[in-house]
Amino acid sequence: MDPFDAGWLSLLPPIIAITLALITKEVISSLFLGILSGTVIYCLGMGTGDLIIKPVEIAFTTMVNKVDFNIIIFCTLLGALVFTISRAGGTRAYGNWATKRIKSKRVAMLSTGGLGAFIFIDDYFNCLTVGTVMRPVTDRYKISRAKLAYIIDATAAPICIIAPISSWAAAVGSNLKATGAFESDFAAFVATIPYNFYALFSIIMVVMVCLGNFDFGPMRKAELRAQQGELGNVDAEQAELGTSAKGSLIDMLLPIGSLIFFAVVALLYSGGYWGSDPAYHTLAAAFGNSSASKALVWASFG
Known part of the structure; x- marks a missing residue:
């Protein structure tokens, strides 16, 4: 993934994840939706055009690559x-x-x-x-x-x-x-x-x-x-x-x-x-x- 300066939009994924976790009391899905929101912002900024499959693909690829x-x-x-x-x-x-x-x-x-x-x-x-x-x-x-x-x-x-x-x-x-x-x-x-x-x-x-x-x-x-x-x-x-x-x-x-x-x-x-x-x-x-x-x-x- 190439770097992308999202500016203030970079604050949205953690805010979404934390807010959903507090509301739903369910961490895993809240974290996933937070990550997914970040990939949507990334795709919008990079102008990929695909806002359905591409964000999900990037989200899963990122999570798999980060597993220790x-x-x-x-x-x-x-x-x-x-x-x-x-x-x-x-x-x-x-x-x-x-x-x-x-x-x-x-x-x-x-x-x-x-x-x-x-x-x-x-x-x-x-x-x-x-x-x-x-x-x-x-x-x-x-x-x-x-x-x-x-x-x-x-x-x-x-x-x-x-x-x-x-x-x-x-x-x-x-x-x-x-x-x-x-x-x-x-x-x-x-x-x-x-x-x-x-x-x-x-x-x-x-x-x-x-x-x-x-x-x-x-x-x-x-x-x-x-x-x-x-x-x-x-x-x-x-x-x-x-x-x-x-x-x-x-x-x-x-x-x-x-x-x-x-x-x-x-x-x-x-x-x-x-x-x-x-x-x-x-x-x-x-x-x-x-x-x-x-x-x-x-x-x-x-």
């Missing part, structure tokens, strides 16, 4: 890992251990955000892991699932986008390098961190919500329902998963710690840290040259 099976495999293996940790009783053991040390609702929320900040390798891994691990703890202090989800999600992506060692760092850095303004992907990424206002303000907002118990709108309603005990039966959910009662902390810490360790090693390996080219024999250069999607698949297998 490494990410699909990683998410599948990651889901299996989280499920296995839960079945082994590691999640329950951590919940029991944390409950003895976490003495208030405020500390429980801050601990959720803190764990999210610690797991900075990937936002998918962050959300799945922190949600599974902290849910028993937040349930004990009657923190709504909606608020737990907000704390996790508002920490996961922002912390990954400002962490130099993450799947996002490699992806974003590779795009920034195309401008030719920096010597490496890593240098380009690090230079953007102070200006990533969304990520920084999102993390600040999470801290404010945790410290000030600041709720409004639907979140406040969810919290009021949680205080009345509308949380779901955690014990029944664990029984349905066949959770072992013999689990210990090591059943959670060893797999998660191993995944983080393997992810760092795999990122360095894919970036050529141990390769023949001396240009990548530094941490910064290796991380900048790494393939995050491949590294995460290797790490999840490890």
Whole structure:
């Protein structure tokens, strides 16, 4: 596809996709219609004349070309890992251990955000892991699932986008390098961190919500329902998963710690840290040259 300057019309596809998602509560079709609107604008601008078949052809071709099976495999293996940790009783053991040390609702929320900040390798891994691990703890202090989800999600992506060692760092850095303004992907990424206002303000907002118990709108309603005990039966959910009662902390810490360790090693390996080219024999250069999607698949297998 040849480049085309659509001007302000380039704003329409994301607006259409987001609006439809909010109205229909259905993401896949909303995203597809957003992409389709973009291809229609492209065909109009390029003067193809065909506004029915051509936009659909371009939309499907673009989506197929953008599929990254490494990410699909990683998410599948990651889901299996989280499920296995839960079945082994590691999640329950951590919940029991944390409950003895976490003495208030405020500390429980801050601990959720803190764990999210610690797991900075990937936002998918962050959300799945922190949600599974902290849910028993937040349930004990009657923190709504909606608020737990907000704390996790508002920490996961922002912390990954400002962490130099993450799947996002490699992806974003590779795009920034195309401008030719920096010597490496890593240098380009690090230079953007102070200006990533969304990520920084999102993390600040999470801290404010945790410290000030600041709720409004639907979140406040969810919290009021949680205080009345509308949380779901955690014990029944664990029984349905066949959770072992013999689990210990090591059943959670060893797999998660191993995944983080393997992810760092795999990122360095894919970036050529141990390769023949001396240009990548530094941490910064290796991380900048790494393939995050491949590294995460290797790490999840490890």
